[in-house]
Amino acid sequence: MSIPVDLADLDRTLADFDAGYLLTTSDERVKAVSVAPDLVDGVLVARSPGRGSCANVAANPQATVLFPPRLALGFTLLVDGTAEVDGDDVRLTPTSAVLHKSVGGAA
Structure with a gap:
């Protein structure tokens, strides 16, 4: 089950989550690193x-x-976007966001 998130409500939705994983790709594989991003002016x-x-x-x-x-069988938030490097940081401008729960997850 997937529920689209209005990007205007992303800050409110993020309040229900803790740290996440930044997923980037190279020619070889997906790289996942733990991050605790801040939402600054929609980025x-x-x-x-x-x-x-x-x-x-x-x-x-x-x-x-x-x-x-945060809880087993809860929703996962996926935020897709276009990223750029800013010094040592990565800034991701969201293009879409969705709350996703597996079919077997509790309601």
């Missing part, structure tokens, strides 16, 4: 996610931040 700012993530973003700006549920 998720991941502070110092590491050189590998920054290199991936420089080569392919499409990225996702996955926020797992």
Whole structure:
């Protein structure tokens, strides 16, 4: 089950989640690193996610931040967007967001 999140409500939705994972890609694989991004003027700012993530973003700006549920079988928040490197940080401008729960998850 998926529920689209209005990007105008992203700050309110993020209040229900803790740290997430920045997902970037290289030619070889997906790289996942733990981040606690701040939402600044509609942009998720991941502070110092590491050189590998920054290199991936420089080569392919499409990225996702996955926020797992706080409770088992809760909703996962997926925020897709276009990322850019800003010094040691990655700034992701969201293009879409969705709350996702597996079919077997409790309501």
